[in-house]
Amino acid sequence: MSTLPLIGILIVVAGFALRLNPMLVVTAAGIATGMLAGMTLPEVIAAFGKAFNDNRIIAIVWIVLPVIGLLERHGLQQRAAAVIRSLRGATTGRLLLLYLAYRQITAAIGLHSTAGHAQTVRPLVAPMAVAAAEAQGPLTRDEVDRVKAMAAATDNVGLFFGEDVFFAIGSIVLIQQVLATYGHDLTPLQLALWAIPSAIAAFVIHGGRLLWFDRRVRR
Amino acid sequence: MIGLPLLYSLAGALFAAVALRSSFDRSNARRLGNAAFWGLMALSLLAGDRIGDFGNGLIVLGLAALAGFGLVGRSSPATTSELEREAFSIRLGNRLFLPALIIPLTALLGTLAYNYTPFGDAGWIEPKRETYVFLALGVVLALAAIFAWLRPPLLAPVEEGRRLLDAIGWAAVLPQMLAALGAVFAAAGVGDIVGGMTRAAIPDGSVFLTVVVFAGGMALFTMVMGNAFAAFPVMAAAIGVPLLINDYGGDAAVIGAVGMLAGFCGTLLTPMAANFNLVPAALLELKDQYGVIRAQAPTALLLLIANIAILWLGGFR
Numbered sequence: 001m002s003t004l005p006l007i008g009i010l011i012v013v014a015g016f017a018l019r020l021n022p023m024l025v026v027t028a029a030g031i032a033t034g035m036l037a038g039m040t041l042p043e044v045i046a047a048f049g050k051a052f053n054d055n056r057i058i059a060i061v062w063i064v065l066p067v068i069g070l071l072e073r074h075g076l077q078q079r080a081a082a083v084i085r086s087l088r089g090a091t092t093g094r095l096l097l098l099y100l101a102y103r104q105i106t107a108a109i110g111l112h113s114t115a116g117h118a119q120t121v122r123p124l125v126a127p128m129a130v131a132a133a134e135a136q137g138p139l140t141r142d143e144v145d146r147v148k149a150m151a152a153a154t155d156n157v158g159l160f161f162g163e164d165v166f167f168a169i170g171s172i173v174l175i176q177q178v179l180a181t182y183g184h185d186l187t188p189l190q191l192a193l194w195a196i197p198s199a200i201a202a203f204v205i206h207g208g209r210l211l212w213f214d215r216r217v218r219r
Numbered sequence: 220m221i222g223l224p225l226l227y228s229l230a231g232a233l234f235a236a237v238a239l240r241s242s243f244d245r246s247n248a249r250r251l252g253n254a255a256f257w258g259l260m261a262l263s264l265l266a267g268d269r270i271g272d273f274g275n276g277l278i279v280l281g282l283a284a285l286a287g288f289g290l291v292g293r294s295s296p297a298t299t300s301e302l303e304r305e306a307f308s309i310r311l312g313n314r315l316f317l318p319a320l321i322i323p324l325t326a327l328l329g330t331l332a333y334n335y336t337p338f339g340d341a342g343w344i345e346p347k348r349e350t351y352v353f354l355a356l357g358v359v360l361a362l363a364a365i366f367a368w369l370r371p372p373l374l375a376p377v378e379e380g381r382r383l384l385d386a387i388g389w390a391a392v393l394p395q396m397l398a399a400l401g402a403v404f405a406a407a408g409v410g411d412i413v414g415g416m417t418r419a420a421i422p423d424g425s426v427f428l429t430v431v432v433f434a435g436g437m438a439l440f441t442m443v444m445g446n447a448f449a450a451f452p453v454m455a456a457a458i459g460v461p462l463l464i465n466d467y468g469g470d471a472a473v474i475g476a477v478g479m480l481a482g483f484c485g486t487l488l489t490p491m492a493a494n495f496n497l498v499p500a501a502l503l504e505l506k507d508q509y510g511v512i513r514a515q516a517p518t519a520l521l522l523l524i525a526n527i528a529i530l531w532l533g534g535f536r
Binding site: 003005006008009012013016019021022023024026027029030033034036037039042044045046047048049050051052053054055056057058059060061062063064065066067068069070071072073074075076077078079080082083106110111113114115117118119120121122123124126141142145146148149150151152153155156157160161164170171172174175176178179182184186190191192193194195197198201202205206209 | 319322323326399401476498
């Protein structure tokens with residue numbers, strides 16, 4: 001088999017490494033890959049268009065932005081920060097540890113779309129985490145960015161290592177179908193059960209890092 | 220039945236309103252670029268099922284050209300100042316959280332009620348989409364509550380939405396572009412080629428090293444594709460099923476479930492998973508677009524090691 005279509009992967013890796021505009025990198029990689037695999041240019045464009053159209057569900061989450069923006073207009077981020085300042089003993093690490101547990105548990109019972117970067121991290125979790133860190137002393141711009149990035153990271157870790165404990169999710173169904181084609185029939189419950197050790201490992205590892213993060217910010 | 224078409228129309232209407240307001244924004248030198256960019260998104264959401272695959276492909280090329288050649292700019296719609304916001308925060312107090320909680324609570328309670336009470340028996344929502352429908356309902360309820368309580372200007376929701384959307388910029392569209400790239404990769408047979416190459420890299424006879432190559436391959440190929448779903452069928456066909464399950468007698472449930480989770484460690488490490496890694500960096504206005512990936516990297520690497528241990532100890536008891 002020809003390895004020529006792998007040039008698309010090289011384009012992607014090089015493009016991201018050089019920090020070229022990802023929209024152009026992705027388009028170039030898609031067209032190169034398709035044509036090296038023997039598709040004509042109109043076929044590649046149509047394949048791209050069909051897949052883009054099939055994935056429009058990704059764009060639906062942006063409908064929350066007008067609400068988030070309106071609440072920011074009326075001081076929501078400032079209020080979130082004020083609440084944290086009024087709590088004794090609230091630190092960035094403890095706050096994010098609580099959010100990690102909340103995110104893992106809600107994802108594990110199938111409620112993974114109820115929180116997220118637009119819905120909860122930008123309006124609530126990130127300003128709270130920054131306020132908790134500032135309670136220990138003023139922060140530089142870079143330190144503020146590190147705290148916000150950790151808030152987003154905590155959302156991702158909680159989601160990824162909570163959702164597979166819920167047996168009716170896409171990835172579990174995919175695993176089941178793939179293994180079934182090779183004659184290994186499993187129930188979704190068996191697979192979800194084996195997501196639990198990794199979920200615990202994620203809570204211990206990332207939770208430990210969050211508590212450690214407090215020491216680094218305090219210094 | 221309520222389902223995706225209604226939700227697409229709702230999102231399409233938002234993008235159309237943002238495009239329209241962009242075109243009149245004299246403070247933004249690139250206003251026509253912004254108007255065209257969000258206008259194309261509106262077209263995709265409102266008419267994507269009627270313009271054919273090639274028509275959708277042209278929308279994608281247009282979006283990529285507008286974003287890639289710097290024709291989309293940052294806008295500054297009228298909003299409140301930092302001082303006014305502090306004053307609002309003091310005057311309105313903790314009641315401000317109530318409208319903020321309407322969206323997650325509506326999604327949470329709606330999904331639970333729809334699935335576990337007779338309320339869902341009538342089947343009036345497209346299957347598996349109920350959380351999205353309740354999310355949209357939450358948005359409508361929150362808007363109504365904010366208007367009843369705070370009486371903002373009529374156009375404020377569009378302008379505030381435009382402020383945030385322009386702050387995110389093309390990163391709002393990139394996840395969909397990457398999903399499309401994944402489909403083109405699959406059609407070109409990239410998965411088969413990578414699977415064959417990984418299989419050739421396996422040392423003979425060592426269960427542990429095979430587990431390491433399987434988990435590492437899941438993480439690496441997920442980083443390339445941006446999605447563990449694309450990597451799993453390839454790695455399962457190349458290593459997971461023929462070697463780990465059939466030859467070495469590993470437990471299929473462990474190999475499947477933990478193999479997928481090893482892939483998720485790769486998702487935490489790659490800009491290809493834009494909606495998880497690049498979009499929040501834009502949404503939180505970080506200087507470093509790879510800041511979220513940097514924050515995740517130690518967790519991802521330690522978790523990959525943990526998953527390899529779980530695969531080995533749990534899969535070959």
